[in-house]
Amino acid sequence: MGFVKEFKDFAVKGNVIDLAVGVIIGGAFNKITSSLVNDVVMPPIGMLLGKVDFTNLFITLGSEEYNTLAEAKDAGAATINYGVFINNIIQFLITALVIFIVIRQINRMKRKEEQASTQPTNKECPYCITTIPLKATKCPNCTADINTGM
The missing domain is CATH 1.10.1200 (Non-ribosomal Peptide Synthetase Peptidyl Carrier Protein; Chain A)
Structure with missing residues (x-):
């Protein structure tokens, strides 16, 4: 079979x-x-x-x-x-x-x-060290403003 x-x-x-x-x-x-x-x-x-x-x-x-x-x-x-x-x-x-x-x-x-x-499609938030989307300008976890140059 x-x-x-x-x-x-x-x-x-x-x-x-x-x-x-x-x-x-x-x-x-x-x-x-x-x-x-x-x-x-x-x-x-x-x-x-x-x-x-x-x-x-x-x-x-x-x-x-x-x-x-x-x-x-x-x-x-x-x-x-x-x-x-x-x-x-x-x-x-x-x-x-x-x-x-x-x-x-x-x-x-x-x-x-x-x-x-x-x-890469993700980057690391420099404040809370969580993974966030590459295009993010604000961290959804710690709500910090992220410099888009990173």
Whole structure:
């Protein structure tokens, strides 16, 4: 009975929903970064390197030669697709950079919240030594006027 209750608590408290949303957003983000790498980043790099299309950089493991990776795949040839691998490395680096920036910003916001929550909200009455609100100008215990500069 404890396992079922624990699973129900896990599923109902939003952990599963948060995980599902994260996976869905991650899939969409993957499509965006793939497009960024393949359609925006790699074409200028290919032009700078002499009009090289990285997706067509491959080595055929047989004796036949093919002009494009698509031709080699259609023929059923075994290939080492190092151009696609380079695209995937660049895509990974961009994804890692974006995730790093997002996590960094989240950590900065958390630190600001922690600093704000550690600010004192009370002070001590100099006359009766009781704790009073920071904004108090008169002690509710001894009725002394408190200097607001404290």
